[in-house]
Amino acid sequence: MSPRNFCFLAILAAVTAIPNWGGATTNDDFARGLEWSRAGRFPEAAAAFGNAAKAQPAVGTFLNLGLAEWQRGHAGLAILAWEKASWIDPFDPRTRDNLAFARQAAQVEAPQLKWFETVSTWLPPNAWAWLAGAALWLAVGLVVLPGIFGFRKTGWQQWPAALAAGVFLLCLTADIGVVSRTQIGFVTRKNTPLQLTPTHNAEVVSTLAAGEPARVLRTRGNYVFVRTATGAGWVEHDGVGLVCPQ
């Protein structure tokens, strides 16, 4: 084998190995979590699934993490884990059913989405991004390239361009919805105090149930300002978990 071919193969092997960095550890954690869940050791299982999800977010990992947290009595953390699973794959029926079950058992509402946020739930968030990019450049290409290459403009070019532009506008709306949904968090602890000010001895406006959705509007120190269905106020930073940690 010539040196040039050897270098090429080495680079190819390295590039193909990059996505699998930490994969072995992730699988180990996942397997350990499964084992502990079956043995009823839910705190340890939750820790293992948490590590696996941190290394490589996956639908199954978040699903199992939610089950372990639910068994521990952490309704808020369970709902947050299943929301993360639903974020990655909104079509997974297990996470959808578990979320409905948890909200019924814990007596908490699902987040109230705006219309463009609802649109964004039709596909996985990243799919909207790719689709928007592809539609935009397809429309631009169909409009610009015939002129450059001197092709005669025909109807078969115009119609796809218009269709691609329409798809792009729909995707743009969904993209805005995706970004807006990143502000939605879920209360992780039961009876989390909703405070009037971001201070240690602040007046408590009300308490929030575990799993209750809350929109994080801004952050100050160790507190975040959230808006919930019951009102707005300050909550300690770790009292609310975001689906997409910022």
Next chain:
Amino acid sequence: MLTPVWLSAQVPPHLPNSGLIQLQVAQPAVDVSSPVTATAAFDPPIVLPGGKSFYRVNVNATESAVEWPEALPAPAGLEFGAKARGMITQSQINSYRPLATFLYEVTGAAAGRYTITNFAVKVAGEPVEIPGATLEVLPAGSSLPADYAPPRRLLLEVTATNLFLGQPFRVRVLLPSGPGGQIAALREIQLNGEGMMIDKNAMRQAIEPVNVQGALRPAYVCELLVTPIAAGPVQLSAQGFSAGSEFTAPISIRGQVSLPGGPPKYQLLISDPVAIQVRPLPVDGELPGFTGAIGKFFSDPPHLSADRLQVGQPVQLKLTFHGEGDLTRFVPPTAPRSRDWQIIADPPPATTFTFIPLTDEVQATPAIPFSCFDPQTGKFEDLSVPAIPVTVTGTGLPVELPTWDDQGKAGAPVKLSRLATAPGRLASSMKPLQQQVWFVGLQALPVAGLVALLFWDRRRQYLAAHPEIVRRMRARRALRRLRRRLEATADAGNAAEYVHLAARAMSLAVAPHYPADPLALVGGDVLAQLEPAARNGQAGETVRAVFAAADAQYAGTPQPGPELAAIRTGVEAVLQKLEEKL
């Protein structure tokens, strides 16, 4: 020597069965209606020069009712020293009678009779006469009477005279036995001195032999716990009433003693002062959790009643402290604040804490900062209680819910899903692509491609409008290729090929100027593109020579051409000039 003390929870005081009844019995009244009488005397009445005596005035009234004068009508030569005043209640039939005493320590400097004449004081607004009293000071060298008894004094012993602020210390007030070895109790004991706090709850009484001037004598001993609350030098002295056999608290007796019978003779006694130096605690080096504990303390490892518990299940943490110092005023550590634990401290002096986990996320009890000050080393010592690992388990939530149909009949329960056996669909990041910089940057690639295409199109249109530019560009490229071939041919020494290529290169270089096919051009066309000076000079000669040789080769009549080495430099110079014109 103070023995180690084991701290335990405080229990409520036990009242005997008759205790409540005793509280309900009416107490005897205080007699303030009887006529007020006063006595005054020197104790002893006869002293030698320089000897000390006490001038003692007793008034049957409350101390606050007596308006005692600042100065006494004392004769000159009588020196006054320490003074004290106090009050005691004398028990009478169905009543108490107050007795106020005013005491002065006096010294007769010279022999003579010193009389403090009678004088009047107001008692509750009414004048009462204080009778006169006389002290006789014998001449120096005289012998005292046989019945002379030195004045009784209290003795004061302290465990330390060099103290830190807040450091408790023990004080022993002693009343040695009197004539005949009779022991008298002390009542209304007071310690006089600025900035001292006396804990009477820790008072202990005993009768035990003590060393008085080298001899063991039984003495009444009252032990008190005193805490300095102000820094600086302090003169500490004691006073109290001798009260016969009126012991007001349980008393332990060691050795053989005789107690006086009959009604007690109340007599106000004082002690000599003891100098005490109180230093403030050092400001530097104070450790967290200092509650004022001063002494040499040690702690046993903390004991937690359970290390596996559920959320909401209380668990007790027992701390044990030993000390060489005084533990009666030992303030245990305060309960730390924790969001994950509810912590209840038993009231001092108990050192037990009740911990209740509020979440199953905790893995250890919170550490309890605590420190004490060691007066021997003058440093703060860390006695913090470390965190103790625990396992807290939470209470699970329902994993299935009942369902009912429209008729109210129970349906199949709703359940949570089973465990996923594989990670399933993966995501590189939970952050959406819309918020990732690289994805936004990726959109620049199509933009760049489009811009490049636009520029390419404009260039193409420009070149179409200006074909001479294209011809010159092509000629330049072809000329450069030919010049490389010329170099190679010259190096190979092939003169015929060199001449052919040189003629071709020159034709190629001038073709765009006409424009014409290079094959259709001759030497004259090349010469026409040269400057006049060059045309008539070396360059012209080179062109002519090259084309003449090339034409001869083309005609098949080869003639001896110019030497390759001779024309090579000239050919390169001509080609350079022609290329510059392109």
